[in-house]
Amino acid sequence: MWIVNIALRRPYTFLVMALLILLSMPYVLRKMSVDIFPSIDIPVVAMLYSYNGLPAPEIYSRITRSAERAMTQSVDNIEHTESISLAGGAIIKVFFQQGTDIGTALAQVQSGANAAYRSLPVGIAPPQVVQYSATDLPLLQVGVSSATVPETEVGELANDVVRNTLRLKKGVELTAPFGARNRQISVDIDTAALLARGITPADVTQAIGNQTLTLPTGIIKIGDREYDVALNGSVATIAKIGDIPISTVNGKTIHVRDVASVRDGAGPLTTIVRQNGERGILTSVFKVGGVSTLDVVEQVRNEIPRILEKLPEDIELKLMFDQSLFVRAAIGNVLHEALIAASLTAAMILLFLGNWRTTCIIAVSIPLSICCSLIVLYLLGETLNLMTLGGLALAVGILVDDATVEIENIERQMALGKNPHQAILDGAQEIAVAAFVSTLCICIVFVPMFFLTGVARSLFVPLAEAVVFAMLASYLLSRTLVPTLVMYMMASQHGGHRPAPSRGAAAVFHRIHLRFEAGFTRLREHYTVLLASLLKQRRRFGAAFLGLCLLSLGLVPLLGQDLFPAVDAGQIRLHLRAPSGTRLEEMPKLVDQVEATIRETIPAGELGDILDIVGGPYSTRNTLFGNSGTAETADTEIMVSLNPGHAASAGYVTRLRALLPERFPGVEFYFQPADQVSQTLNFGTPAPIDIQFIGGKAAEVIPLAVELNNRLRSVPGIVDAHVYQRWSKPALALDMDRVRLQQLGLAAKDVAQNVMISLSGSMQASPAYWLNPTNGNTYTIGVRSPETSLDSLDSLLRTPVGANADGAQLLGNVVSLSRQAMAPMITTYNTTPIFNVFANVEGRDLGGVSRDIDVLLDELRPKLPRGVELVMRGQVETLHSSFAGLALGLAVAIVLVYLLLVVNFQSWLDPLIIISALPAALAGIAWLLFLTGTTLSVPALTGTIMTMGVATANSILLVSFARTRLSEGVPPLSAALEAASTRLRPVLMTAFAMIAGMLPMALGVGEGAEQNAPLGRAVIGGLAFATASTLLFVPLVFAAVHLRLERRGLTQHLAPA
DSSP: OHHHHHHHHSHHHHHHHHHHHHHHHHHHHHHSOBOSSOOOOOOEEEEEEEOTTOOHHHHIIIIIHHHHHHHHHHOSSEEEEEEEEETTEEEEEEEEOTTOOHHHHHHHHHHHHHHHHTTSOTTOOOOEEEEEOTTOOOOEEEEEEESSSOHHHHHHHIIIIIIHHHTTSTTEEEOOOBTOOOEEEEEEEOHHHHHHHTOOHHHHHHHHHHHSOOOOOEEEEETTEEEEEOOOOSOSSHHHHTTOEEEEETTEEEEHHHHEEEEEEEOOOOEEEEETTEEEEEEEEEEOTTOOHHHHHHHHHHHHHHHHHHSOTTEEEEEESOHHHHHHHHHHHHHHHHHHHHHHHHHHHHHHHOOHHHHHHHHHHHHHHHHHHHHHHHHTTOOBOHHHHHHHHHHHHHHHHHHHHHHHHHHHHHHTTOOHHHHHHHHHHHHHHHHHHHHHHHHHTTGGGGGOOHHHHHHHHHHHHHHHHHHHHHHHHHHTHHHHHHHHHHGGGTTSOOOOOOSHHHHHHHHHHHHHHHHHHHHHHHHHHHHHHHHHTHHHHHHHHHHHHHHHGGGHHHHOEESSOOOOOSEEEEEEEOSTTOOGGGHHHHHHHHHHHHHHHSOTTTEEEEEEEEEOOOOHHHHHHHOSOOOSTTEEEEEEEEOTTOOOHHHHHHHHHHHHHHHSTTOEEEEEOOSHHHHHHHTTOSSSEEEEEESSOHHHHHHHHHHHHHHHTTSTTEEEEEESOOOOEEEEEEEEOHHHHHHTTOOHHHHHHHHHHHHTOSTTTSOOEEEOTTTOOEEEEEEEOOGGGOOSHHHHHTOEEEEETTEEEEHHHHEEEEEEEEOSEEEEETTEEEEEEEEEEOSSOHHHHHHHHHHHHHHHGGGSOTTOEEEEEEHHHHHHHHHHHHHHHHHHHHHHHHHHHHHHHTOSHHHHHHHTTHHHHHHHHHHHHHHTTOOEEHHHHHHHHHHHHHHHHHHHHHHHHHHHHHHTTOOHHHHHHHHHHHTHHHHHHHHHHHHHHHHHHHHTOSTTTTTTHHHHHHHHHHHHHHHHHHHHTHHHHHHHHHHHHHHTTOOOOOOOO
């Protein structure tokens, strides 16, 4: 082979190439990002609107709907849109078609938002337009607390110092601080004083707005000088805000201080954060821009001491729920598996060959192939993650194939008495085509993965790339570096035998190898006898073997289906919902009782931190990146971390699921995924099962959603079923009498303004600002009634809304009040309102549960009102699309392997003989998954596809040798028997080496190892049965086919393959 000739003539060339590969690795590993998953390349853009004081139905009808309609009319390549409207804000996600340029998408969405802006309420700020991804998940929680510093100041320091400092670091992004109260100048109006002086809240707001100006003045030129003119348009101190005049009545001026108290205060509290029971501030850390997860967390950790130097002494910073620990442990576990796999593979090769030199050559080729793959992955912009490293760890067991087969063949040629140079050339030439085709068979089965779509494509294309690049590198090295090393290391063995070692470990191993060789010789003899007898009974045995394999496929429906195996990240996320409308101040008492139950359930030695985020939503940005489903003050998210060495998290979750509803009737509890894997696969939803009622009127759909929710709870394996939307938040409806208003000389605008200022403050519609000359910060001046003074319906109705000759007019004079129920949130899909029923799965596979749910949905569909659509989304949708794509990929992989073999052998029948080993491989996969209790998941299907390539490699070697003997005139039966006997050693050697290499992955021990364990088990089961099929079934098929051809006189001249 020409490349082998070059390698032998210019050996230093390829030695230098190997050194360059090794020397480049430190740079590549330092530069490659490290993450839990590859980047999910699905273009999504989110728009965030804020308008404080407006309830969710008004937000939806006046903001969300207008913005969504503008998107659908002016933005191209939209796949679908989703939105959620909450009190005070809205979040709209625009999902684009695969392959859409994200820069173009951002520009078009911004343009659409600008077009819709004119139709939105007065005073609303333009929306934030941000890129969103399924991998935008919290990596770290930074807690800020103090026992002495006021809470408002702690919140300001968290924003000004902590947040601003960390955001300057590469790839670091943070949420707004949970639990913080925005510092503002509070003007607390006194309703009684307003009534006594005939003034309304709007008068106070207008007076402050007129007296706190930020307007330019200019310059004046007098003589030969130029003067800047400064005007005290803004009030210098907080105290002087109270001196602002509001009006003059009968010569007496009324000041702000007469009807309100002015203080350095804070805005209303919307969330409460508690760290292990103590109040504090919390901000979540994310990563952006393709930066490594480990680098982001490391930068934050390194910056904390410098941040503490800028803060008061009593401020404490605590880092909690560090996801990088799981990432680091998972990545380290994969590397550990790879090292063990390489060691086991080397030990297996050493046992078979009995020569440390050949073992070293093979052991050198494995890491070099891995390094080549990593270099190419880096050049393609991929990251180090569970998928790419899992592919490389899996490849460790396969990479031995090329080098092992070549060295074994070279040794056989040298044993025939040839000189090393000729033995290397002849050995390489004899298996050149077979090895090339075997490598291509393994690579070509991954081609269908590049045609997957959505999340499955983003996850599995990097894995496929890792294996393919490693295999191609392995083949190239087996043609270049391996012959070079054989020439250097094994030439001295030619022409004589070294004396056997008489002492030490070498002597012990030599005796072990001699016993192994003797045992293997007996095995070969017994095998030859067995195969000879089977060849005589080939029809009976072949039918029985094939029947057993096909019957074994009946296990597949019993395996169950999951998208990914469950992962224990050592964390628990619990969401609780009190009755809608519960006050924020009442929630901590309930949360304390729930935490006490958690502490009873989890032993103190295993319990780490408990973090509460009570109430919400805090901001639209936090809601977008939070994926907790928080919609109102009655929601609470409780995060629990467990110490190393803890018992299984799932056990505690199961006990809490049973215990909490018993102790707290009337409170909804559901657990959410705490690990990044499940959160990524959920793509922003709080549960893996998302059943959507799309369209229709709420009054007609709500009873059906409740009925479905109740029936779901009876389905085995379903837990945490709940209707996401709520419709019972208590509301007070104020109905204005417009005729009465006109008679009193008032307008609806007067009533609306004064109610808004009194209840929500002047900050949204009539903002005024005060510049603090001490620190240079600008603060909002908020005019509103203190929450403590509005504690009854009477106090609300006594709000002054205007004045005329008859005196002050109260709200109660011009409105009628009624009680109503209101939705705290409204969600849409493609601009159509939806109701979601979320559910989780426990103790059963997702596929089986989804089939039971499909039955319920089919029973419910006839009851749906006209125009209402009922669909199931979430992980279930991804599961079905991934399984369909991978099942098609499996079929295409088999076809591609067959066609490749047809091209190589120039025959239609011999490739069929080779792939006749595949039914046994499928049977082996089914049996091993069944015996180990492993569900059929996407990793397992990936392993199945991979097995289709690996399982054919040994069959190719056997059939190729048999064809060679057949072309030399040997009868088909003898050719099959001789080929099987001759190729027994390389077949068993490569098979056992591959199985040993994949064993650590299949055991699934360690953090994150659960993810790739099904992949390793599938390959081991398939390879074990395929090897048995190659040695027992394929020779029978070869003999039977060629005997039949011989009898029919169709035997053609066969060229050696």
